[in-house]
Amino acid sequence: MTPAIExxxxxKTFGPVRALDxxxxxxxxxxxxxxxxxxxxxxxxxIRILLGLMRATAGRATLLGGDPWxxxxxxxxxxxxxxxxxxxxxxxxxxxAIDLLGRLRGGIDAGxxxxxxxxxxxxxxxxxxxxxxxxxxxxALVAAFASDVELLILDExxxxxxxxxxxxxxxxxxGLKDAGRTVLLSSHILAQVEKLADRVSIIRQGxxxxxxxxxxxxxxxxxxxxxxxxxxxxxxxxxPGVHDATASGARVRFSVDAEHLDAAVKHLGAFGIRALTxxxxxxxxxxxxxxxxxxxxxxxxxxGDGAAA
Amino acid sequence: xxxxxxxxxxxxxxxxxxxxxxxxDRIKLxxxxxxIALFVPYFATVAARTNPTPEALRRTxxxxxxxxxxxxxxPSYGTGDLTVQRYLIAVYFVEFLLGAALMxxxxxxxxTRAEEQSGRAELIRxxxxxxxxxxxxxxxxxxxxxxxxxxxxxxxxxGAGLPAGSALLFAVATAxxxxxxxxxxxxxxxxxxxxxxxxxxxxxxxxxxxVIRGAGAVQDTEGGGLTWLSPLGWSxxxxxxxxxxxxxxxxxxxxxxxxxxxxxALAARRDLGAGVVATRSGPxxxxxxxxxxxxxxxRLQRSSILWWSGSLxxxxxxxxxxxxSMRDGLATDFLDAGPDVLSGYLSLMVVGMSFxxxxxxxxxxxxxxxxEVRGRIAPLLTTPTSRWAWLGSSLLVTAAAAVTLLALSGLxxxxxAALSLGDGGYVGELTGAVxxxxxxxxxxxxxxxxxxxxxxxxxxVAWAVLAYGGFVRFWxxxxxxxxxxxxxxDHIPRMPIEGFTPTPLVTxxxxxxxxxxxxxxxxxxxxxxx
Numbered sequence: 001m002t003p004a005i006e007x008x009x010x011x012k013t014f015g016p017v018r019a020l021d022x023x024x025x026x027x028x029x030x031x032x033x034x035x036x037x038x039x040x041x042x043x044x045x046x047i048r049i050l051l052g053l054m055r056a057t058a059g060r061a062t063l064l065g066g067d068p069w070x071x072x073x074x075x076x077x078x079x080x081x082x083x084x085x086x087x088x089x090x091x092x093x094x095x096x097a098i099d100l101l102g103r104l105r106g107g108i109d110a111g112x113x114x115x116x117x118x119x120x121x122x123x124x125x126x127x128x129x130x131x132x133x134x135x136x137x138x139x140a141l142v143a144a145f146a147s148d149v150e151l152l153i154l155d156e157x158x159x160x161x162x163x164x165x166x167x168x169x170x171x172x173x174x175g176l177k178d179a180g181r182t183v184l185l186s187s188h189i190l191a192q193v194e195k196l197a198d199r200v201s202i203i204r205q206g207x208x209x210x211x212x213x214x215x216x217x218x219x220x221x222x223x224x225x226x227x228x229x230x231x232x233x234x235x236x237x238x239x240p241g242v243h244d245a246t247a248s249g250a251r252v253r254f255s256v257d258a259e260h261l262d263a264a265v266k267h268l269g270a271f272g273i274r275a276l277t278x279x280x281x282x283x284x285x286x287x288x289x290x291x292x293x294x295x296x297x298x299x300x301x302x303x304g305d306g307a308a309a
Numbered sequence: 310x311x312x313x314x315x316x317x318x319x320x321x322x323x324x325x326x327x328x329x330x331x332x333x334d335r336i337k338l339x340x341x342x343x344x345i346a347l348f349v350p351y352f353a354t355v356a357a358r359t360n361p362t363p364e365a366l367r368r369t370x371x372x373x374x375x376x377x378x379x380x381x382x383x384p385s386y387g388t389g390d391l392t393v394q395r396y397l398i399a400v401y402f403v404e405f406l407l408g409a410a411l412m413x414x415x416x417x418x419x420x421t422r423a424e425e426q427s428g429r430a431e432l433i434r435x436x437x438x439x440x441x442x443x444x445x446x447x448x449x450x451x452x453x454x455x456x457x458x459x460x461x462x463x464x465x466x467x468g469a470g471l472p473a474g475s476a477l478l479f480a481v482a483t484a485x486x487x488x489x490x491x492x493x494x495x496x497x498x499x500x501x502x503x504x505x506x507x508x509x510x511x512x513x514x515x516x517x518x519x520v521i522r523g524a525g526a527v528q529d530t531e532g533g534g535l536t537w538l539s540p541l542g543w544s545x546x547x548x549x550x551x552x553x554x555x556x557x558x559x560x561x562x563x564x565x566x567x568x569x570x571x572x573x574a575l576a577a578r579r580d581l582g583a584g585v586v587a588t589r590s591g592p593x594x595x596x597x598x599x600x601x602x603x604x605x606x607x608r609l610q611r612s613s614i615l616w617w618s619g620s621l622x623x624x625x626x627x628x629x630x631x632x633x634s635m636r637d638g639l640a641t642d643f644l645d646a647g648p649d650v651l652s653g654y655l656s657l658m659v660v661g662m663s664f665x666x667x668x669x670x671x672x673x674x675x676x677x678x679x680x681e682v683r684g685r686i687a688p689l690l691t692t693p694t695s696r697w698a699w700l701g702s703s704l705l706v707t708a709a710a711a712v713t714l715l716a717l718s719g720l721x722x723x724x725x726a727a728l729s730l731g732d733g734g735y736v737g738e739l740t741g742a743v744x745x746x747x748x749x750x751x752x753x754x755x756x757x758x759x760x761x762x763x764x765x766x767x768x769x770v771a772w773a774v775l776a777y778g779g780f781v782r783f784w785x786x787x788x789x790x791x792x793x794x795x796x797x798x799d800h801i802p803r804m805p806i807e808g809f810t811p812t813p814l815v816t817x818x819x820x821x822x823x824x825x826x827x828x829x830x831x832x833x834x835x836x837x838x839x
Contacts, residue, residue, distance in 0.1 A: 051691050054836040073695040081691040087684040089609060092591075099595035100605060104692035125590035129503075140688065153691075 002065065004029045004151055004182040005050060010059035012045050012206075019045045021206035022059065027184055027199075032177050034197030035186040036287065042206040043186045044084070047155050050184075051081055064151060077106055080144035084156030084186075086136040088128030094139040095124030101143040113146040119168050133160035145172055151182045158189065170195055190283040202287070210286075218280045222255040225264065230272030239264055250274075322438035326446035330420050331453075338416070338454045345408040346461035352401045353469040357393050366391055373400065376527040376631065383526025384536055387551030394470050398479065398549050403522070406541045407515070409458060409487030413451050414511040417494035420447035423504035425582050434581055444495060444576055448569065451491040459484040475550050482544035485561035489540040490515060492568030499575035502584040518542075540564060602694050603702035609680075610673065614710045617669050621662065621718040628658045629725020629739070655726060655739060656806040660798070662718040663746035664779055666711050667753050671771045673707040674757040678768050682838055696833050704758055704825065711750050719743030742804035748817035749778075749797045755824035756797075762831030765838065 005027035012020040020042045027033040037043050048054040050063050052072030061068050066075050088097050098117075102108025117124055120138040131139065137160050144152060158169050166189075173196050176183055187193050193200060194214065201211040210217060222243065227233075233252045236245045241260025246253050256264045261278075268276070331338075360366040370388055372378075379385075385399030421444055424430040430443060459480040466476035490511060497510040518539040525536025536542035546557040579585055598604055632655060677700070680686050689699055723739035726732075757771035764770075778798035781788060793799050800813040 048687075048837070051687070053687055053690060055834075072690075073693050076691055077693045079691070081688070083684065083687060085684065086688075089605075089685060091612075092595075092608070093593065095593040096591070096595040096599065100599055101688055101692060103595075103600040104602070104689060104694050106693060123590075124593040127591055143688075 002029060003027055003062075004031075005033075005061075005063055005184060007046070007050075007061040008059060010046065010049065010061055011057045012042075012049060012054065013057045019206055020049075020056070020059075023203070023206060024208055025201055026211070027182065029182055030177075030180050031198040032173065032183045032185060032196050034193035034200040035184055035203065036188065036190070036193060036200060036283075037203035038188070041203045043203055044155055045206075046203070047081075047153055047184070047186060050153060052076075078149055079151040079153060080105065080147050080149045081153045082137075082140045082144045082155065082157040084159050085133075086140040088131060088136055088139060090127065090129035092128050093125055094122060094128065094131060094135070097128060097139055098124065098143045098146065101140075102147055105147045105149070108143075108146050109148065113142065116142040116145050116172075119172070120165060134162065134165070137161055138165070141169065145176075149181070151184070152176065153184045155186045156188070157185070158187075158192065166192070190287065194283045200283075214283065217283075217286055218258075222257055222285075223261055223278050223280055224253070224255050224285075225261075225268075225276070225278045226251070226253045227268050227273055227277075228275040229268060230274060233268060233271050236264075236267065239267060319439040319441045320445055321442060322433075322436070323442040323445045323449070326433070326438065326442055327449050330446055330450045334416075334419075334450070338450075338457075341408075341412045342454060342458040342461055345405060345412070345458060346465045348401075348405065348408070349397070349462060349465040350469045352404075353393060353397050356396050356400070360393075360396075363391070366393065366396055370396060370399070374530060379526040379530065380523035380627075380631070383523070384530060384532030384542070384545055385526075386531055386548040388530075392470075392550075394475075395550050397469065402479075402545055402549070403519070403541065405462070405483045406486040406544055407519070409455065409483045410490035410515050410541075411512075412458070413455065413487045413491040414494045414508055414515070416451050416454065417447050417491050418498055418504045418508040418511070420450060421495070421504075422498035422501075422507045426502065426504050428582075430581060441573060441576065444572065448491060448495060451488065455484045455487040455491070458487065471550070475553060478547055478553055478555065479549045481555075482547045482549065482558060485558045485565075486540055486544045488565045489561050489568070492565040492572065495572035496568055496575065499572055499579060500585050502582070601702065602689065602699045603706055605689070606703040606706040610676075610706060610710065613673075614714075617710075617714055618717050621665065621714055622721040624665075625658075625662065625718040625721025625723075626725040628661075629722040629727075629735075630729045632726040632735075633729030651730075652806040655722075655735075656742070656803040658722055659719070659739065659742045659746065659805075660782060660803060662722060662743050663715065663750060664775065664782075664798070666714045666718070666750050667775050667778075669714060670707060670711050670750055670754040671757050671775060673703075673710070674754065674761050674771070675768055677703055678761060678765055681765070687837060690837065697829055700758070700762075700829055700832050704754070704829075708751060708754060711754060712744070712747050715743050715747055715750065716740060738805055741809075745804060745809065745814060746801055748814045748821060749801055751821040752797050752817050752824065753778075755821040755828060759824050759828035759831060762828035762833075762835070765835075 003026050005025060007023055007025045010020050010023040010025075011018070023042065023046060025035075025046065035043055035046075045054065049056050049061055050068050052068045052075070055069050063075055064078055068075060088094065092100070095117075098113060099108060102113065120142060122135060122138045122142060124139075126135075128136070128139075137158065141157060144154075158166050161169065170192065173183060173185070177196070177198075183196075185193065185197060197214065199211070199213050200217060201208050203209070228251050230250070232250060233247060236242055236247075236252060236254060239256075239260065240263070241257035242264055243255045243257075244253075252268075254264070265276075356366070360369050370391055373382065374385075374388070382400045382403060387395050388399050424433070424443065433443065434440075462480035462483060463473075463476045466479050467473055471479065493514050494507065494511040497514075498504070498507040500510065501507050518541050521535050522532075522539035522542040522545070525533040525539065525542055527533075528535060532542060532546055536546060540561055543557040543560045547554055575585055599608060632651060677686075686699065690696060719740035719742065720736065722743065723736035726735040726739060753771065753774060756774055757768060760768045760770055774797065778796040781793055781796040782798050797817070800817060802808060802810055802813070
């Protein structure tokens with residue numbers, strides 16, 4: 001299947017700053033693709049290039065088989081975009097903005113529009129300047145979801161939404177997936193991406209540092225094992241691929257590289273296993289391995305969501 | 310809660326907030342006060358230089374003593390025994406009053422409503438800060454700043470040769486008007502939820518009382534009954550450098566007290582962030598015609614276009630009506646009009662109207678830049694709307710609006726002139742004369758657009774183009790031809806004093822079209838900001 005989005009060696013510089021530094025991103029047709037990275041990694045710059053709002057300094061980008069810069073108008077018939085920080089016209093109501101954007105995109109399904117407004121509990125009669133952040137976000141989401149397009153580019157689309165609305169959002173995106181639409185979902189709400197995404201690309205300092213299905217990514221990382229044994233476990237730290245082993249009495253906890261899991265569990269068996277739990281790494285743990293020493297995510301309120309998932 | 314706690318509470322934190330405001334405006338307010346005060350010696354020097362002899366000063370003053378010019382300067386006192394200082398007060402007093410009023414309008418709006426609108430006031434008010442502390446701090450800041458202004462002006466006025474007592478009266482009268490408008494703005498910020506609208510209301514009040522004062526000066530050189538209805542008039546009615554009196558400033562003080570009391574009363578009745586006038590809800594869906602970038606552009610500019618139309622029509626009627634007093638008034642050389650004073654005056658008004666529409670054109674493009682930086686055009690350009698379509702249709706709407714504004718101001722000017730002169734022929738003649746200037750506005754618009762397309766951060770350079778045109782047109786008529794030719798506004802004949810010639814109109818229109826295409830091309834190839 002031809003990819004919906006394909007970039008190779010994408011570079012964008014702003015004066016001395018190299019915002020994108022050879023970015024290779026591939027999004028298959030019909031997939032929900034999570035686009036993850038800390039603030040300032042280049043997510044929005046990538047998206048702005050894909051939308052033809054900016055021109056890449058070097059490299060190639062293909063969107064739905066066309067060039068995002070020179071074929072912008074034709075391509076925009078087939079996509080919808082939700083920015084992470086929606087600005088509305090101060091003296092147009094939310095309903096007017098939704099209709100306008102829908103009409104400019106070639107028509108709006110009035111029934112679907114009203115359904116979405118109801119689902120998101122949006123009051124469409126308020127003026128743009130009086131909406132809160134979350135409500136401005138809802139306006140852009142309704143406008144995007146009400147139009148019948150192949151590709152949705154969502155740049156941190158749910159910032160400012162409460163958990164109930166977040167659930168509505170996930171339900172709608174899951175519906176889009178069933179309808180065969182492609183979604184590029186830039187986010188740092190890890191729980192959202194884990195729930196929705198087929199594949200994930202992790203961006204750091206303008207490059208994709210990891211890409212694949214969640215299963216593939218997890219395979220690259222460690223499984224957490226907790227066990228209670230009849231006799232205290234010894235010799236665990238010496239095993240290949242075992243990390244961060246801690247023991248208190250009959251309980252041990254450690255993480256182990258995927259290819260050494262088998263050996264580690266066999267080792268435990270010798271001490272008489274009474275209880276054993278293991279869980280694959282969460283996306284949060286994946287991200288921490290990439291950014292752990294930078295603490296980029298330390299400030300993000302959403303981070304806890306990932307741990308809970 | 311005990312009564313003492315409640316009473317002390319409303320003003321708690323005022324001192325800290327005042328300190329914060331002084332810290333935030335530590336450059337802005339010294340600059341405002343210093344610049345206003347320095348205009349005293351500046352105007353005095355200009356008056357002395359351009360009128361080197363008492364006879365020249367006398368001649369200029371007599372020339373200015375016509376209703377049309379008294380509308381802008383008057384009332385004036387003691388001009389029978391004329392000195393440079395009396396001339397200074399007679400001609401320029403109003404400018405100082407406007408400066409002090411504007412300074413206070415912006416100051417109060419900035420420190421009260423703008424803070425609420427941005428949400429910063431919420432942060433402040435959640436701390437140990439009383440309900441009325443922010444307004445009180447802003448008013449105290451205004452009192453301090455205005456007092457500093459009065460002090461500086463006293464010094465500069467003494468430097469310009471006024472006796473100390475008169476200098477003080479002049480400065481305090483200016484300050485009194487400033488404080489009245491601090492009061493006006495303290496009320497207007499309670500009414501609307503938006504700082505800009507609040508400043509606009511106060512500015513509108515300033516405009517109205519300016520006209521009332523002027524109308525009084527038209528009635529009588531020393532101020533007619535109408536002058537007594539204007540706070541600007543009260544300051545002038547102190548008769549500085551004539552038989553001076555302080556008591557009219559009592560009216561200013563009383564009005565300020567009433568306004569400030571009203572502001573506190575209104576503030577106590579409303580919630581933080583809300584206005585007294587509640588925001589109305591609008592339609593849940595867009596009207597059928599709102600389906601193209603041009604329709605959006607018209608929708609966004611609609612109220613601005615209406616305001617401009619109203620102001621230009623009002624201005625045109627007034628200036629046209631004053632043509633009647635022109636026939637017997639103004640000296641011929643003042644307008645550089647040759648023998649025909651009336652045509653000279655009317656052609657000057659025609660040119661003036663086109664400059665005002667030029668301001669509209671530049672502001673309209675500056676607005677596009679704001680839309681871009683705020684991130685409001687990215688959602689449009691990610692629909693099938695192309696950059697050409699978006700910018701092109703915004704431009705078309707602005708161009709059509711500018712031409713309409715020209716036509717309306719020409720009609721109003723003509724109607725005013727026709728009424729006062731009793732000759733209906735002026736309507737067509739002046740409408741044609743203003744409309745003939747459309748190509749220079751279109752070229753100005755095109756240049757602004759090209760700046761926006763290629764160097765969006767430099768859009769403000771367009772103001773220099775307009776200012777240079779005004780400078781050449783009104784003040785530097787003796788410049789070498791090559792420098793004059795650089796101005797956009799020196800090619801189309803000044804009708805009715807000059808005859809119609811089509812060539813410059815065609816040339817400027819073709820140039821405008823070319824520069825527009827260039828601007829569109831530039832916008833198409835650059836990155837979008839915001």
